Amino acid sequence: MEEIGEHVAPSEAALSVEQAVAAAERLGYPVLVRSAFALGGLGSGFANNKDELTSLVTSAFAHTSQVLVDKSLKGWKEIEYEVVRDAYDNCVTVCNMENIDPLGIHTGESIVVAPSQTLNDHEYNMLRNTAIKVIRHLGIVGECNIQYALNPESEQYYIIEVNARLSRSSALASKATGYPLAYVAAKLGLGIPLPQLKNSVTNSTTANFEPSLDYCVVKVPRWDLSKFLRVSTKIGSSMKSVGEVMAIGRSFEEAFQKALRMVDENCVGFDHTIKPVSEEELQTPTDKRIFVLASAFRAGYTVDQLYELTKIDRWFLHKMKNIADHERLLETYNQDESAMPPEVMRKAKQLGFSDKQIALAVQSTELVVRKLRHDWSILPVVKQIDTVAAEWPAFTNYLYLTYHGTEDDLSFADQHVMVIGSGVYRIGSSVEFDWCAVGCITELRKMGYKTIMVNYNPETVSTDYDMCDRLYFDEISFEVVMDIYERENPEGVILSMGGQLPNNIAMSLHRQQCRILGTSPEFIDCAENRFKFSRMLDTIGISQPQWKELSDTESAVKFCEKVGYPCLVRPSYVLSGAAMNVAYGDSDLEKYLSSAVAVSKEHPVVISKFIQEAKEIDVDAVACDGVVMAIAVSEHVENAGVHSGDATLVTPPQDLNQKTIERIKMIVHAIGQELQSPDRSTCS
Structure with missing residues (x-):
């Protein structure tokens, strides 16, 4: 980097604890410790003094023979560029992304927005030109990812790292722009020049054309830390997330709230009820810090106060405040939603509020809000991702819903079969469900059916826009699936390929006369609802352990004492045994019951005798x-x-x-x- 006049963060390599301590003394605390040749920030962390450094370096040497000690740049902006170069020195910056979280949190743990929102034109082009200069100097043919630290108070920047390969961010950049990075990189590796590769979205421009976005993309990671006892919920330079979601909207607020719901179907959006205010948690980020921010706005914290605590750029904080302020406005129509002016409802939808979220604010129900919205003709429009901001027509149907628009980008004359994907990767749901959905789509197309896929995971094959006839990169919720269903009027919807998430909305879709293909929603409910399933087994004479539906803690304790501990607590409609626990005594039972009821609020919890040594x-x-x-x-x-x-x-x-x-x-x-x-x- 120095050969071309570029700067990297002050750093030294160390092969022993003693060398690392000496390096830190020269650089000055705080420092960042990183394992060399490691993925996902393995063995990394920040040290504020010699004791913390010694502990970090000792554990890092368990993974590697070399550690890197960097001067800490905590609190700076973190920016990424995805760049491709062919063997003939043609270069394109495909996508630039900005971490909402400041430096100090691994980019895989950060909320990320594309394109960047807080860079001015000079900063954007300064970093873009540097990215092209670096990829040329390193002689990379194919795709690379370059990460920067940018001082928020000046234009000083450091190059943090260059990945001379496709990275975790590459999938996000591909799906965010519609530019197929892996496909193009493979062609470039074969010596084909960029100008000879056609843009598969427009069929008219070439791959030597930088994508232009007329929308906003937000990525939010998914953690499953609650599955582990005594695990730290703090997030930092070492990755803990198990997956991520990507949301598309015409405003930051719209995409941001969509993404929060995608991460967890039980979350309604930027929700202040999930975590109380904690200044410690604002300063030391956790997996739930974004909801602490929501609580902080609710408690009256100002943007400047929150900037000092979090170092999240004020622009993002103002956008989050917009959501919090509008929620307060909605609450003034408490229990009288029909008195709400249509403009207030429309503004809520443009800020990413779901029907359920609005219903909670006005103390109504999702279906009442949905009907009111339809009566006022407040409906989403369908927009295409075309990579060229509508300069040329798109030939692929890569779609999303938005309330910022007046008309759809396409017509809905053809009949399709709709397949619902599996959503975010989590413990219990990974690539296997996505491959089921892809296999289903492939078979349907072989049989001559036109297909629609609904999913929002950028890491999956099902969200490749050439896998199906129409890809809706959007939420898997009752509201959104019904909006797409009403617009497309498909021959039917297949839920069984996407795992638990589609099954959870089966009955809600059924009640709105949605045509479900395969097992009927009533029988899905019979299998998913623990009480109905246990009752069915009794009726058809299939033996099972003694069981009882939960009515209250007192009767649950009596049942367990009657049949004898241990007993199994099982909520309905859950994935990977969420909140399922074996209780060995009364205190266990009471603790697990509260957890199970919280996870499966709308469904009964069944307790059954647990047979050991089986x-x-x-x-x-x-x-x-x-x-x-x-x-x-x-x-x-x-x-x-x-x-x-x-x-x-x-x-x-x-x-x-x-x-x-x-x-x-x-x-x-x-x-x-x-x-x-x-x-x-x-x-x-």
Whole structure:
């Protein structure tokens, strides 16, 4: 970098603890410690003194033989550029992104916006020109990611790092712009020049054309830290997130609130009720800091106060304040939503408020707000991502919904089949569900059907715009899926490929006469609702441990004492055993019940006797009209009590006799038949 007059953060490499301490003394505390050749900030962290440094470096040497000690730039802006270069020295900066969180939090842990929102024209072009100069000097052919630290008080900047490869940010940049980075990089590696590669979105411009965005994209990470006992919820230079979402809107507020709901379907948006104000948490970020900010605005903190505590740019804080202020305005129409002027509703939708969020503010229901919105013709419009800000027509249907617009970018004459994806990666839902959705789309297209995919995970194949006929990069919620359904009027909707998230909205869609393909919503509910499922097993004579639906803690304790601890607490409609726990006594039971009810507010919690020292068996089957067509039995190596996602499984089973296998198959056939017999169902 020095050869071309560029600057990197003051840094020294160290091969021992002693060398690291000496380097820190020369650089001056605080310092950032990083493991060399590590991914995701493994073994990294900030040290404010010698003791903290010694501890960090000692743990870092468990991963590597070399550590880097950098001068801390905490509080500076973090900016990223994605750049491609061909073997003939043609360069394009595909996307620039700005971390909302200041430097000190790994970019994979940060909320990120594209394009950057707070850079002026000079800063933007200064960093863009530097990115091109760096990629040329390093001789990179293909794609690279360059990260900067920019002083918020001046134009001083440092190059933090260059990834001479596709990075975690590359998937986000590809989906944010519609520019297929991996595809282009592969072609460039084969020696094909950028001007010869066609832009697959417009079919008229070339890949040697920088994308132009007439919308805003916000990425928010997903953490599952609540699954772990005694884990620190603080976030920093070492990654802990398990996935991320990407939201598209015509304003920052719209995309920002969409993204928060995408991360967690139980979150309504920029919600002040999730976490109380804590100045310590504002200064030392956690996975829930964004909701602490919402509480802080609610408590009357000013933008300047919050800037001093968080170092989040004032522009972003003003945008968040817009949301908090409008929520207060909505609350003035408490229990009289019809008195609300239509302009207030429209403004709320443009600020990213969901119907459910508005309903909570005015103490009404989602369906009442939805009807009111329809009566006032406040409806979203469908916009295309075209990479060229509408300078040329788009040939791919890469779509999103927005309330900033007056007309749709396309017509809705053709009939499609709609497939709902799996949403964000989390513990219990990863690439396997996405591949189910992609396999479903592929098969439908082979059969001659036109397809619609709804998903919002930038890391997935299902959100590649060439996998389906129409990709809606938007929320998987009752409101949004119904908005798309009403606009597209598809032949039907397939929920079963996307895992838990689509199943959770099955009954809400069904009540609005949405055509669900495959298992009917009533039978999905019968399988997902613990009470209905247990009652069904009793009715058709399939044995199960003693069970009881929760009504109150006192009766739950009596039941557990009657059947004897341990007992299993099981909420309905949950993924990967969320809030499912084995209670070994009254105190366990009370603690787990409050957690289970919070996770599954609208559904009953069932308590059943937990059988210890039992073998656990998994069965996967495919049925048509209740008749099982294929079946696979897997045996757990661990005893019951270890979640199947954490257990070691063997298929075919190695320690079951033929009689047991036949009994298992008989039970599966009986359940399959019962879940497809409306005339004699025991579910209702």
